[in-house]
Amino acid sequence: xxxxxxxxxxxxxxxxxxxxxxxxxxxxxxxxxxxxxxxxxxxxxxxxxxxxxxxxxxxxxxxxxxxxxxxxxxxxxxxxxxxxxxxxxxxxxxxxxxxxxxxxxxxxxxxxxxxxxxxxxxxxxxxxxxxxxxxxxxxxxxxxxxxxxxxxxxxxxxxxxxxxxxxxxxxxxxxxxxxxxxxxxxxxx
Amino acid sequence: xxxxxxxxxxxxxxxxxxxxxxxxxxxxxxxxxxxxxxxxxxxxxxxxxxxxxxxxxxxxxxxxxxxxxxxxxx
Numbered sequence: 001x002x003x004x005x006x007x008x009x010x011x012x013x014x015x016x017x018x019x020x021x022x023x024x025x026x027x028x029x030x031x032x033x034x035x036x037x038x039x040x041x042x043x044x045x046x047x048x049x050x051x052x053x054x055x056x057x058x059x060x061x062x063x064x065x066x067x068x069x070x071x072x073x074x075x076x077x078x079x080x081x082x083x084x085x086x087x088x089x090x091x092x093x094x095x096x097x098x099x100x101x102x103x104x105x106x107x108x109x110x111x112x113x114x115x116x117x118x119x120x121x122x123x124x125x126x127x128x129x130x131x132x133x134x135x136x137x138x139x140x141x142x143x144x145x146x147x148x149x150x151x152x153x154x155x156x157x158x159x160x161x162x163x164x165x166x167x168x169x170x171x172x173x174x175x176x177x178x179x180x181x182x183x184x185x186x187x188x189x
Numbered sequence: 190x191x192x193x194x195x196x197x198x199x200x201x202x203x204x205x206x207x208x209x210x211x212x213x214x215x216x217x218x219x220x221x222x223x224x225x226x227x228x229x230x231x232x233x234x235x236x237x238x239x240x241x242x243x244x245x246x247x248x249x250x251x252x253x254x255x256x257x258x259x260x261x262x263x
Contacts, residue, residue, distance in 0.1 A: 015261055022254040023243060030236055030253075037232035038225035041216040043253065044207045048214045050257045080214065120244040139242055143205030143256030162197045172241060184237035186230065 002066035010057045010069070018054055025070045026050070032074045036081040045084065047143075049077035116181060123175035131168035134161050195227055203234035205252035209260075 003024045009017030029049060033042045053073045062068045127135060137150045145153075151161035173188030190198075198219045208215040223231060239251035250258070 015258055018261070019248060019250055019254060019258055022257060023249045023251075026239065026251060026254055027236070030239070034232065037229045039228075041202070041207075041220045041228075042232050043202070043205060043235055044214050044216050044220075047205075047207060047253060047257050047260070050254075051260050054257075054261055084214070117244045120241055124245055138204060139245065139252065141206070141252070142259060143207070143252040144259055146206045146208075147201050147204060159197060162200045166196070166200055169238065184233070186233040187237040187241065189230075189234075 003070055004062060004066065004068050007057070007060070007062070007069060010054070011060075018057075021069065022050060025067075025073060028070060029073045029077055033077050033081055036085070039088065040081050040084040042081075045077055045080045049073055049080055052076050052080075119176060119179050119181050120172070123172050123179070126175060127168050127171055130156075131164045131171060134164035135168035135172075137161075138165060190222075195223070198222055199227055199231045199234060202228070202231035203238060205235075205256045207256070 003021055006017045006021040010021060026046070030042065030046055033040075033045060036042060036045070050073060053069060053076060056072070056076075057069065060069060060072060065071075124132070124135070133154050134150075134156070137154055138147075141150055147161060147165075148158055151158045154161070156164065170188050173183050176183045177188070201219045202217050202223065204217075207217055220228065220231070235253075239253055243249050243251040243254070246255075
């Protein structure tokens with residue numbers, strides 16, 4: 001599905017529509033920044049790029065090809081990352097990597113299917129209390145609080161909070177693997 | 190830094206929280222303490238976590254997406 005179907009609603013200021021567009025494009029834009037991961041904070045660049053997409057969307061002119069807003073997001077993210085590189089004078093990434101990141105045919109990542117969602121939810125429900133508490137605190141904060149604050153809110157020291165989150169992550173990966181779900185190796189590392 | 194200490198820093202950087210400013214791109218403070226290999230691992234870990242977060246979110250949104258929406262609505 002061409003994610004530009006959300007464009008009219010986004011331009012009209014519909015944040016729910018922008019959320020649906022984000023859900024479909026975040027992974028692709030993140031992956032397009034992979035070659036910068038050693039030299040810029042990709043999470044920070046990604047969030048800023050997506051914010052700027054929202055800000056410029058009312059002026060966006062479609063070129064008739066699908067996923068125009070996604071291609072714009074990739075371009076904004078790349079420009080931000082390059083700008084950060086210039087500030088830090090870090091070694092630039094290969095030009096070929098940049099071009100690959102801007103590939104027009106970049107397919108959006110699939111949204112998890114209902115069975116996968118259920119498997120993940122069931123594995124999450126099986127987490128021991130403390131790891132679950134740390135995992136849920138991160139989710140509930142939605143990126144709005146740092147780990148120091150989250151740890152304090154649930155009565156843990158920062159290191160204890162992070163160790164519990166790590167345990168939750170690894171247990172989730174083990175549980176999903178046992179159910180035959182293919183998971184990213186880093187999830188269980 | 191021990192491998193265990195480094196891994197806890199990676200865990201922090203892999204989260205979606207970033208210092209809150211409306212007009213400036215701000216890095217996670219722990220990112221600066223990581224070497225290149227550890228930064229790449231933080232990227233990979235965030236990449237692995239976000240689909241899991243989205244899968245348990247009622248609207249299918251990761252913490253990154255929610256953080257962006259929060260900035261928009263601020």
